[in-house]
Amino acid sequence: MIMPLTTTRISPDWPCQVKPPGSYDWERSAAKWLRELVPARYAGYPALIRHPVLLARHAQIQVHHEMRVARTALQTARSELPTLGMPESVIEHTIKMYAAEIRQLQYIARSVRAVTEALVAQAAGR
Template identity: 45%
Template sequence: MRHTGQVHDTVPPGWPEEVRPPGAPDWERTAVTWLYDLVPPDYRAHEVLRRYPVLLARFAADHVAAGLEAARTGWRTVRVELADQLPADAIEAAMTAYEREGARLAAAARGVEVVAGALRGERWVPRL
């Protein structure tokens, strides 16, 4: 879903395109679906996460933060730890993959933050 015009103005920066704006029909359902896409499939087995979307957002935030830290650690250490086991082009490709994954996870972390706020009832007001 692309944000245009009025809809774009109703969500904070970093709002995930997959999640409808707060107040739109089924927006919470789209938020829950998106949050579940960020966590391991086994999280769906926990009834408490289905019952309380704000708790699911907390679990997603923790999971995304751990992944982001792992990507950062991998980027810092892959060259040293695997330089004698992989060709230089593989190391460079790994570093590029870590960079892309880090950027994806950083965006997801921001998305989780703003979606969690909306699930808690916070409303975003654009600054002039």
């Protein structure tokens, strides 16, 4: 009997560090990637180690707060950096840096959301 090939369609936001859902050891690769997104002290908590969905939730919160910090830094750069003695060239570079960081964090947030959805679906299927 010939087994049909099945393909798992994954989001374009799916992180390349995480194996596709349903593949061998994909949850472990997801947990490893998610641990890299949270502060090291959280990555060692037993509850977060044992429950990838909980780890994914924490990573979502972490990335959301990092975006808030970067947005605040961007919004206040022009008014606060001159008072710290920063030259205009440094201020412009800093603004570009924060804008790039926000774009990167938005991509990471979409990736975390995709991984979370897959982990939740996997857990519901058990």
